[in-house]
Amino acid sequence: MRIAYYAPMKPPDALVPSGDREMAGLIASTLVLAGYEVEIASVFRSYEGEGNPGRQEMLRIGAEQEAARLIERYCERPAEERPQVWFSYHVYYKSPDWIGPLVSRALGIPYVLAEASYAASRAKGPWAIGHLGAEAAIRSANLIFSMTKIDYAGVQKILTGRQIHRRLPPFIDPAPFAVMPHNERAPGEPVRLLAVGMMRYGDKLESYRRLAQYLTLTKRKDWTLTVIGDGPARKEVEEALAPLGDQRVQLKGAHPKFEMPKLYAEADIYIWPAANEAYGVALLEAQAAGLPVVAGKVRGVPDVMLDGQTGFLTPENDGEAFAGVVDFLISDADARRKMGETGRRFVTSMRTMEKASVILKHGLLAVVRNKPPRFAWRRRK
Incomplete structure (x- = not known):
């Protein structure tokens, strides 16, 4: 047909x-x-x-x-x-x-x-x-x-x-993400947070601003943040993230699709406030790559995650809750591993x-x- x-x-x-x-x-x-x-x-x-x-x-x-x-x-x-x-x-x-x-x-x-x-x-x-x-x-x-x-x-x-x-x-097509072996961090190194999103005005910029605000509320400071994305609002994104410190935040710009599995494999936790997000393809990619996910409970985001099993959904605009579960996952490597494995099974079997x-x-x-x-x-x- x-x-x-x-x-x-x-x-x-x-x-x-x-x-x-x-x-x-x-x-x-x-x-x-x-x-x-x-x-x-x-x-x-x-x-x-x-x-x-x-x-x-x-x-x-x-x-x-x-x-x-x-x-x-x-x-x-x-x-x-x-x-x-x-x-x-x-x-x-x-x-x-x-x-x-x-x-x-x-x-x-x-x-x-x-x-x-x-x-x-x-x-x-x-x-x-x-x-x-x-x-x-x-x-x-x-x-x-x-x-x-x-x-x-x-x-x-x-x-x-x-x-x-x-x-x-x-x-999604989970295979490229699921088969990429996780790049384990060296003992004593900070936990690696990852965010992926185009840098556009409107909802995407708002997500970056919330992300910057929420991360200032974390009690644990042994983390780094890698950001993948680019766009017309890059300057504003840089300004929003600047208070977190150049030594902690790395903006890597946009990457072609075939490089994304490797970038997910180099992270430990995926985080995204998801301001007015329809659902978020990147959230599925992160789970397929075996990462626990922390995201805002917004619109269709609950349709791409298993709350409490593959990660955590936090109330919209609740920075304390978001920072709290990030702290928990930084502190508990076993929880990160179990949630990551569950997320990979969820996406590779159901999505x-x-x-x-x-x-x-x-x-x-x-x-x-x-x-x-x-x-x-x-x-x-």
Whole structure:
């Protein structure tokens, strides 16, 4: 079966790395693993992050023009070479899908969403246009895969009985991280903390600021911090971390994906406050690498950890609690080892591409049985 795949927020081959790009690529690869033929339908970005209604309207018009172009192109193909399913990843008020519903309706094929979010509070305000597009896409979807419990609950409120709604927990390819042997620190050396995150303004910068604040509250000071990431807010991140001391904090910048397993293997504890984090691909990577994780209990983060087993989730904005569990893990090497082993088993057994491919395949088989009607489309002259 041929699938037209689209990520309105960021295409899988985007130049700037991010968790969103990583998951977009993982889902596309997992669909291939499940036996489907996947083609990137469009690289049109509908993302508008400033709350500019005029810009959102321009993006809507541009997306509808792109949809018309795609419909025309697909209609020129022989029937057996057209997509049988349209699949869009990550649709919400900042990156609505204006294209998929139009194309799938014209071709009479199922429209599928993964990681869609619905927030009624955005119906009014600067993102009202984007919210309208996201809501329309969700309401027109034949099948929706929700990746976190909070997204599942929000989307479920506006679905009809005819729509199929399934859980698809966040996942990764854990093999590169799980097979890398841990680089043990020398006796007497400080415990090695690790944080991974792009240095962007907004939530990422807020996570770094919280991290710096929380680490000043630790009673144990026998630790070092390695930071992997880069971006436009690097100067502000450096300023936030500066009070911790140059001898203790090392900023290594961004690294290519293939180097990440080695960097995780050189750490002892992974820490991240996760300010407004959707769920955090890096948290899964750290667990696959055998690291205990300390993170904020925010949004979908509880969906990628086993609290108290693979690490600790602390209340949002509770620096004392965060610092306290970091102190505990620094003090207890046996707890670090046991939690790390549990985290690796959790990810390598439950959060793999193979597990995700089964969920995706079952959902797609269910939706193609109830193929939607095709609507007439007239080619432009």
